[in-house]
Each structure stands twice: as C-alpha cells, then as structure tokens.
Amino acid sequence: EVQLVESGGGLVQPGGSLRLSCAASGFTFSSYEMNWVRQAPGKGLEWVSYISSSGSTIYYADSVKGRFTISRDNAKNSLYLQMNSLRAEDTAVYYCARGRVAGDYWGQGTLVTVSS
C-alpha cells in the first residue's frame, strides 16, 4: 500500500525556518517524481514545488522561489522541504504528492503556522 506521511509542521515566527519531511513507503520511491502542495486555511490548493526522481530537476512556484528548497533522499525514501524567511501567508497545510502530470497519491498533510 502506497503511503506518504508528512511531518515537521508547527508554529514558527515570521522570518523563521522550518523543515518538512515526507516519508514514503509501499512503492519504489526513487522511480517517482514528487511535489509539495499547500492549502491555506479555508482556501484552495496551491502547488509549491516539484522534484524529479533523481533530484536533478527542480521547480518552484513564484511565491516561494528563493525562500524554499525541495530535496529528496532516495536511500531514505524521503522528501523534504526547507522553508526559510517564512511569512504569515505561508500558513497552510502542506501535502506531499506523487507524480508529474497529476498527484496520484497524497499524504495527510502537516500544518505550518507562521505567527508571532
């Protein structure tokens, strides 16, 4: 069974940093492209970042470019999102999602709250 489990969310002050993790199981993680997608409270979905199966190709949404860094460790079956210079508008549930043209599996999400 495919499972994606996010962790690392929490309360952080504006300007602070946080590192999210997504632990994958039930499939060959190294063969799949991955994404982070977020959802602000009561709002819609917003794509954040993409990483290729090898980690060699990476893309970001304009809203996080220069502040967030996506990475993966295929040996540990894990996906990461390093978030720096956090702003109030980054407050959201962050989901990891598998796939390139669509997200066929999603984790349950981890809540990031940016507030003083």
Added chain:
Amino acid sequence: QSALTQPASVSGSPGQSITISCTGTSSDVGSYNLVSWYQQHPGKAPKLMIYEVSKRPSGVSNRFSGSKSGNTASLTISGLQAEDEADYYCCSYAGSSIFYWVFGGGTKLTVL
C-alpha cells in the same frame, strides 16, 4: 500562473447528474491534455478522481467522468450520492520549458 476558474458551488439531488467547469487559458488547459480533478472531504487529503482529462484511476467509480473543449475542462458526476458531497479541484499541468501545476479555486458540491 493564474488560477483556473471554477464555480464556487454546485448542487444536485441524489441520482441526478452535475457538471463542474474549469476554465483556463491557451497556456495551460488549452495546451495540454493533462487536466486532473481532485475530491477533498473536510479535513482530508485530496484524492485523484480524473487524470489526463478523462482517465479514471483504479478504484474510482465510473460515475465520474471528465472532458475538455478548448480552454475549458469539465467534471461530470452522474447518479449523485450523498458521499459525493465534497470540494472538487481541477488542475492543469504546464510543462515543456517550465513546470507547474495550476489549480482551480475549488467547487463545493452539495448533495441536497
């Protein structure tokens, strides 16, 4: 990377059919047959219902179908059931020289 346009809400009675539209541009929906649809129940993660405009993942009911014409994609749910009540999001992949997923604002489906 502007959001796709969906109606905020639609409703239907059990057994009826409803259609949710999703309008983009020639840069996203109109350029790629790579529109997907997600169902999200309150407090839950999104679930893929349709990919590549009209394909259903294994396990998704054939009551769900997708189509596209020009810059507008549509999700049709036939034989509405109470458990279909949820938020629905369309998404278009945009690739080649850049990569992003652009989502619609979401549509709240109410089963009366």
